Amino acid sequence: MKPRVWIAAVSLVALGACSTGGGAVTDRSAAPSARPVTQGGSLVIGAEQEPDCADWIATCAGAIWGTYTMQVPTIPQVFDTRKVGGVWAPVPSDMMAGEPQATMQGGKQVITYKISPKAVWSDGKPISSADLKYTALQIRDGDDIFDKTGYDRIEKVDTPDAATAVVTLKSAYAGWRSLFSVYGVLPAHLLEGKDRAAIMKDGYSFSGGPWKIASWQKGTSVTLVPNDKYWGDKPKLDKVTFSFLPDTSAAFQALKSGQVDALYPSPQLDAINQIKAGLPGIQSQVDPQSGSLEAVWFNNAAAPFDSAAVRQAFSYAIDRKAIVQRIYGGLGVTQVAQSFNTPIVGAYAGQDFSAYQLDLGQVDSLMTGDGWAKGADGVWAKSGQRAEFTMVSLAANKRRDLMVQILQEQLKTAGFAMSVKTETPANLFSKITPKGAYQAGLWSLVDTFPDPTLSATFNSANIPSDANGFSGINFIRAKADGLDGLLEKVDTTLEVPARTEAAKQADAVIAKDALSLPLDTVPLVLLWADKVGGPLAINPVEGPFWNLEQWGIAS
Structure with missing residues (x-):
């Protein structure tokens, strides 16, 4: 088991960048040297999302921010x-x-x-x-x-x-x-x-980590305090509060005004511009070794994406490179993701999605071959059904707002009519996607272990249903000839070369049928005020707070 959903925005890769107070962004993923800290004190950290629950094995706990703020410090x-x-x-x-x-x-x-x-x-x-x-x-x-x-x-x-x-x-x-x-x-x-x-749903009093959950004020914050029974390195701080700040602009203002002491923000456009310009009194790290992959996710069991030809045509209808350049070019990131295997398991990734580049001729060929014809309004239609769909995304995310706007414009040119609906993370990942009640979506998955397993997302056995108690995260209802067998081989083959070959063959099947479309792997950004000391560094699997017990007030 590996991925969790990043419910509000992050996903991309290619180059890394680090800025430590001003001027140009440079290619550097290592954090500045650790500063010594004093014993005691407290910090407030901005958190982009609030998890739906803290029962970590349940579907309601799919949000990666729950893992970062409560699970990793206590379990x-x-x-x-x-x-x-x-x-x-x-x-x-x-x-x-x-x-x-x-x-x-x-x-x-x-x-x-x-x-x-x-x-x-x-x-x-x-x-x-x-x-x-x-x-x-x-x-x-x-x-x-x-x-x-x-x-x-x-x-x-x-x-x-x-x-x-x-x-x-x-x-x-x-x-x-x-x-x-x-x-x-x-x-x-x-x-x-x-x-x-x-x-466990609303938090729990037990802990086997360096921290305990002191309180969870729904809609406001989660507060951690040291676990005095922890046998390893005990926290330097007396208290850490994660304040829920879903709006990136507001979070940046809170950081600059000193209301929060650190952020792990989505790379929104305004955030990128501010990092490039330099933030006085604030350190930053941008790490390209991301385990976060953003994609357009097709519901393979819902029209019009129950047709492989339509999914393929969609994939030829958009200019992924232009989207990545527009969104992340300010960080020097220009590469499109060509696999659903993220960079932390990049040795197992193929490049098969590189075949999908903007090509309106291919769109026309695929759609007409599948029995579609353009109507007077320029939108494809077949048997009374128009090639229109709703893209579900997450609210209060300016970067995603721009991304869906670009997608709308490109798809309209190609003959697709796309509308947009935003949902809360809790609704989207606890109710809508497990039941397959959507047509297409824009969100990210985050690898939560450095192991090349796509079966969680693409094996048909993991389609949530009444029969399995709606367990599993194959939300896209993916099924393709030969894919389950290849994914099973990836899961069961102990020899690395054979496992790698099976993973790349599975990549090829996923790309051939365009089961969904990878866009980018998001660069990871950590910002913190000068008052924060300790060995701060991003862990792309466990998050930026993986060693929170070593953080403190800089001496």
């Missing part, structure tokens, strides 16, 4: 994502006594986890093998689960002692390190036999 996980030799890779967390061991035994994969005796929950109870078993079975057997990929292979979980869990998978799973790492581990002694969703 322990088996593997962390850290840079190893310049590459983001999984490394065992301090919850573990050592590297988990995976072996093949009679066609089954057996993974042994050893938990550190130091690891405890905030109530002092040890983190145990029972917690791994409880978490695994909640995901495998539950309804309304965000994504079951990997967990659906679990045959059994044995707990020979409190510190040892042995997970047996029915078949090989190349992405086994993502188990208990994307969702983390939940406390069985507090949740087993109870209504997990109700207990």
